[in-house]
Amino acid sequence: MLNEYDPFNAYQQTSLNSRLASANSHDMVRMLLEGLLEELGRVSGHMERKQYEAKGISVNKCLNILYGLDSMxxxxxxxxxxxxxxxxxxxxxxQLVAASVENDPETLVPVITVIMDIREGWSNLN
Known part of the structure; x- marks a missing residue:
């Protein structure tokens, strides 16, 4: 039986928790935008590989991040x-839901562009 403990994942989670604990709202928005861009990349990869279950999980993560950003x-x-x-x-x-339904990574491009533009705007606030 495989050991479900992944030390690298545990390290990443600990690092993230530490950054979140010391983050102000500006930093938190930047972190969410970065995480969203990373997850959008995963969605695209899952689409290309026709990994529908993984795509659904990643799309849900993206939607949760977007709702979180919006709620702030x-x-x-x-x-x-x-x-x-x-x-x-x-x-x-x-657009993300439409891309998921169509299973078309190209439909994600406008989403990625918008989020990158927003991230750039936040980065310029420093």
Missing amino acids: LDLENGGEVATNLHRLYDYCSR
């Missing part, structure tokens, strides 16, 4: 920036 927005006080981010996250969610 202050639509009442955030003005046009918050409203535009809300619209972009909604677009990305809908």
Whole structure:
């Protein structure tokens, strides 16, 4: 029987937990955007390899990250920036679901582009 303990995964989780514990909201958004981009890459790979179950799990992770990012927005006080981010996250969610249904990695390209642009904007705030 294989040992389910994966020391590398445990190290990664510990490292992530440490970074999250010391992160401010700005850092947390950047980390979520980075994680989303990584997971979108996995979704694309799963699509190409026709790994439907793994694709579904990755798509769900992406949607959860998008919902998390959206829930952090202050639509009442955030003005046009918050409203535009809300619209972009909604677009990305809908496009991601469409890409999953079609099993078409090319349909993910606009999502990746939008998230990269948002990430760049956040990086420029430092």
